[in-house]
Amino acid sequence: MKCLMSWSGGKDSALALYRCLNSPKYSIVGLVTTISSSTNRISMHGVALDVLKNQTDSIGLPLHVITLPEDCSMDAYESIMGVFMSNMKRDGIKGVVFGDIFLEDIRAYREKQMRGIGLIPIFPLWGLKSHDVANEFFANHFKSIITCVDGELLDESFVGQNYTSAYIEKLPDGVDPCGENGEFHSFVFAGPIFQRELEVKVVNTICREYPNPQGGNPKTFWFADIAISK
Known part of the structure; x- marks a missing residue:
């Protein structure tokens, strides 16, 4: 089956891609990532577009970048993604791969959107x-x-570190080991899907605040601004 990979650049996307590349059922022909027009970065991961392109170049699959407007509404997001995915379907794409693990509402949303276009999630x-x-x-x-880490759950010391078993052991109680609830996000720079390991360095750590969907105080996130050492 000819498929696209919904690509965040993080660990769960990478493992899902690895599984599909090793399955005779799927032919992964491209990666799809959304970035913010205001920052030119992957939205919640905070990874710059040039770093993302270095990553996907090493993986060796075509990258489709979808730029979302600042403060993109859900309606606008669904319209932009719907047009893109419909075009991909006309080009012969049959399915889209996601790296989700257990969030039922996220899966249900993806299934609804993909099936509305005629693609298999x-x-x-x-x-x-x-x-x-x-x-x-x-x-x-x-x-x-x-x-990136959620500042309400993890302090600044948790961002910019390599994701290892030792890192997981340091996580507070209640934080998912994969950050599946949005506690943290990652960037993969080496592994069996890569042609070469990337040399990643942390340039800076940044604290950003975002409006709280539930109201009240803004939500705080810590980001590691990373770059690729040439």
Whole structure:
């Protein structure tokens, strides 16, 4: 089946892609990433477009970048994605792969959107325990760095570190080992899907505030601004 990979640049996307590349059922022909027009970065991961392109060049798959307007509404997002995915379907794409693990509402949303276009949503990691996902990631010699953490759950010291079993052990109680609830996000820079390991350095750590969807005080996130050493 000819498929696209919904690509965040992070560890779960990487492991899902790895599983699909090793399955005779799927032919992954491209990666799809959304970036913010105001920052030119992957929205919640905070990774700059040039860093993302270095990553996907090393993976060796075409990258489709979808630029979203600042303060993009859900209606606008769905319209932009709908046009893109419909065009991909006309080009022969049959399915889209996602790296979700257990969030039922996210899966239901993706299924609704994809099936409305006539594409098959694929979830290679679905139903696995987060610890098992992490262990499989490490066992296959992937490497990643934490690029964003939720400041309400994790302090600044948790951003800019490599994602390892030792990192997981330091996480506070209640934080998912894979950050599946949005506690943290990552950027993968080495592993079996890469032609070469990327040399990543942290340039700076930045604190940003965003409006709280539930109202009240803004939500705080810590970001590691990363670059690729040439």
